[in-house]
Amino acid sequence: MRGNTAVLIAGLSLGCASGGYVDGSPAAPAVGEIEVTLLLVGDAGWAKADDPVLGRVTAHASERPDRTVVVFLGDNVYQDGLAAVGSPDRERGERILKAQLRVGGKSGAGAGAGAGARLVFVPGNHDWDRSGPDGWEDVLRQGRFLASNGAELLPAGGCPGPSVVDVGSQVRIVALDTQWWLHGEAKPQDPTSECGVDSEIEILDALGVALEAADSRQVVVVAHHPLASAGKHAGHFGWKDHIFPLRNVAKWMWLPLPIIGSAYPLVRRLGATAQDMSGSANRHMRQALDSVFAIYRPLVYASGHDHSLQVLEGETARYFLVSGASTIGHFSAVGREDRTRYSRAATGFMRLDFTTDRRVRLGVFTVDKRGTETEEYSVWLDTR
Numbered sequence: 001m002r003g004n005t006a007v008l009i010a011g012l013s014l015g016c017a018s019g020g021y022v023d024g025s026p027a028a029p030a031v032g033e034i035e036v037t038l039l040l041v042g043d044a045g046w047a048k049a050d051d052p053v054l055g056r057v058t059a060h061a062s063e064r065p066d067r068t069v070v071v072f073l074g075d076n077v078y079q080d081g082l083a084a085v086g087s088p089d090r091e092r093g094e095r096i097l098k099a100q101l102r103v104g105g106k107s108g109a110g111a112g113a114g115a116g117a118r119l120v121f122v123p124g125n126h127d128w129d130r131s132g133p134d135g136w137e138d139v140l141r142q143g144r145f146l147a148s149n150g151a152e153l154l155p156a157g158g159c160p161g162p163s164v165v166d167v168g169s170q171v172r173i174v175a176l177d178t179q180w181w182l183h184g185e186a187k188p189q190d191p192t193s194e195c196g197v198d199s200e201i202e203i204l205d206a207l208g209v210a211l212e213a214a215d216s217r218q219v220v221v222v223a224h225h226p227l228a229s230a231g232k233h234a235g236h237f238g239w240k241d242h243i244f245p246l247r248n249v250a251k252w253m254w255l256p257l258p259i260i261g262s263a264y265p266l267v268r269r270l271g272a273t274a275q276d277m278s279g280s281a282n283r284h285m286r287q288a289l290d291s292v293f294a295i296y297r298p299l300v301y302a303s304g305h306d307h308s309l310q311v312l313e314g315e316t317a318r319y320f321l322v323s324g325a326s327t328i329g330h331f332s333a334v335g336r337e338d339r340t341r342y343s344r345a346a347t348g349f350m351r352l353d354f355t356t357d358r359r360v361r362l363g364v365f366t367v368d369k370r371g372t373e374t375e376e377y378s379v380w381l382d383t384r
Contacts, residue, residue: 025375025377025378026361026378026379026380028353028361028363028375028378029353029355029359029361031063031064033355033356033357034064034067034353034354034355034356035067035168035169035170035171035354035355035356036067036068036069036167036168036170036171036353036354037060037063037064037067037068037069037351037352037353037354038068038069038070038071038167038171038173038220038351038352038354039057039060039061039068039069039070039071039349039350039351040071040073040222040302040321040323040349040350040351040352041053041054041057041070041071041072041073041100041103041323041326041349042072042073042074042075042224042303042304042305042322042323042324042325042326042349043073043074043075043124043304043305043307043324043325043326043327043330044072044075044076044096044099044100044326044327045075045076045077045078045079045096045124045126045127045327046078046096046327046330047096047099047100047326047327048095048096048099048327049095049098049099049102051099051327051328052328052367052368052369052370052371053326053327053328053347053348053349053367054099054100054102054103054326054327055371056349056365056367056371056373057070057103057326057349058102058103060351061103061104061117062117065104065105065116065117066116067168068117068118069117069118069119069120069165069167069173070103070104070117070118070119070120071120071121071122071173071222071302072100072119072120072121072122073122073124073222073223073224073302073303073304073305073323073324074121074122074123074124074125074126074127074179074223074224074225074303074304074305075124075125075126075127075224075304075305075324076096076097076100076121076123076124076126076127076142077093077096077097077126077127077142078096078126079126079130080126080129080130080132080134080138081093081126081127081128081129081130081134081135081138081139081141081142082094082097082127082138082141082142082145083138083141084137084141094145097142097145097146097149098149100119100121101119101146101149101150101151103117103119104116104117104118104119104150104151105117106119106149106150106151118152118167119146119150119151119152120151120152120154120165120173120175120222121142121146121151121152121153121154122153122154122175122176122177122222122223122224123139123142123153123155123158123177123179123224124179124224124225124304124305125179125182125183125224125225125275125305127139127142127179128179128183129185131179131182131183131184131185131274131275132185133185133186135158135179135183135185135186135187136158136183136185136186136187136188139153139157139158139177140157140158143156143157154175155175155176155177157188157194157195158177158180158187158188158195159177159180159188159193159195159196159197159198160176160177160180160181160195160197160198160203161174161175161176161177161180161197161203161206161207162174162175162176162197162203162206162207162210163175163176164210166217168354169217170216170217170218170354170358171217171218171220171354172210172214172217172218172219172220173219173220173221173222174207174210174211174219174220174221174222174298175221175222175223176203176207176221176222176223176289177223177224178223178224178225178285178303179224179225181200181281181284181285181288182225182274182275182279182281182282182285184274190202200288203288204288204289204291204292207289207292208292208295208296211292211293211296211297211298212296218299218300218354218360218383219298219299219300220298220299220300220302220352221293221298221300221301221302221317222302222303223301223302223303224303224304224305225275225282225285225303225305226277226301226303226304226305226306226320226322227286227289227290227293227301227303227314227316227317227320228301228312228314228320228337228339229277229303229305229306229310229312229320229322230310230312230334230335230336230337230340230343231305231306231307231308231310231322231324231332231333231334231335232306232307232332232333232334233275233276233277233305233306234276234277234278234306234335235276235277235278236333236334236335275305290316293316293317294315294316297316297317297318298317298318299317299318299319299360299381299383300317300318300319300320300321300352300381301314301316301317301319301320301321302321302322302323302350303320303321303322303323303324304322304323304324304326305322305324306322306324306332306334307324307325307330307331307332308322308324308325308331308332308333308334308343308344308345308346309322309323309324309325309334309342309343309344309346309348309350309364309366310322310334310340310342310343310344311340311341311342311343311362311364311377311379312337312339312340312341313339313341314339318381318382318383319362319381321350321362323348323349323350325345325346325347325348326347326348326349327347328347328367328368328369329347329369330347331345331346331347332345333345341377341379342364342376342377344364344366344376346366347366347367347368348364348365348366348367348373348376349365349367350362350363350364350365351363351364351365358383359380359383360380360381360383361378361379361380361381362377362378362379362380362381363375363377363378364376364377364378
């Protein structure tokens with residue numbers, strides 16, 4: 001009993017370590033000073049057409065749509081990806097994707113706000129059938145649907161990447177499908193796939209080439225799974241996870257199970273799933289990617305997966321960004337590490353502005369259910 005109580009207290013202390021950590025608020029550059037804007041939107045897979053977060057992303061995208069790229073960081077359709085045509089869940093999945101496509105004026109939304117902004121979607125584990133056996137087919141279906149509506153799923157075809165997108169004169173986006181590393185079911189891999197890169201050593205070699213060949217461009221690597229985080233997938237659980245653990249199965253299951261409930265976070269911290277940073281496959285993936293980033297250091301590694309907003313300084317990538325809470329009500333506990341510069345359990349998105357004089361400004365925006373937007377954190381990134 002005493003041991004269980006200790007686990008519960010430890011978990012509660014971690015869960016309470018959420019909040020904002022602000023170290024500066026530089027003024028935003030004028031629109032005419034911005035060459036490229038990247039909007040980072042993660043885990044929007046419950047999106048509705050009137051979602052307030054996506055409404056604010058649309059407003060930002062509409063400022064200079066010809067110079068804006070919106071990156072959706074995976075888990076684009078909850079819970080099991082885009083179903084096949086004719087399935088009872090197909091229409092629901094299409095509605096969710098269309099709500100995101102409207103951010104760039106796609107999916108029959110006409111030339112309204114945000115029209116013309118480029119949309120890039122990265123696959124997440126839920127897009128791969130929640131790591132299930134139909135994952136590869138789900139990703140192929142989502143890619144076809146997005147392409148037919150003027151957007152891109154990168155990397156395409158279930159391939160691991162990297163996929164390279166150069167924007168303007170100073171930005172290189174490198175997209176990775178990190179679920180490829182963690183997926184235990186069918187996926188394209190050497191020697192039978194049609195992907196140009198389909199094994200771990202090929203991925204790492206190609207990633208190194210993509211980073212080195214960027215020359216003077218600033219590199220933003222985008223993927224679903226974080227390489228650094230203080231969120232739930234890194235073992236930081238809130239008090240609700242300890243008292244109401246069944247909510248991790250279904251959000252409506254408010255059955256209190258104190259003490260017993262602390263077993264769930266404990267098992268997760270011990271590496272029960274590859275989706276957590278404690279899982280052996282996840283650790284292997286992060287070590288492999290970091291080995292390349294340590295040599296060819298990107299400016300930013302941006303991800304979702306943890307449903308929070310986080311900015312962390314890095315030793316491989318200069319900055320690790322987690323933007324995984326981009327639909328109203330879909331956020332979870334977050335803690336703080338020594339390298340945390342900002343963390344918040346709230347819904348919102350992030351914005352990177354690359355100016356004509358080669359500076360880079362990061363803004364972190366929270367959005368409440370009324371659609372009120374607040375820039376809670378901003379900083380000029382160190383690009384040296």
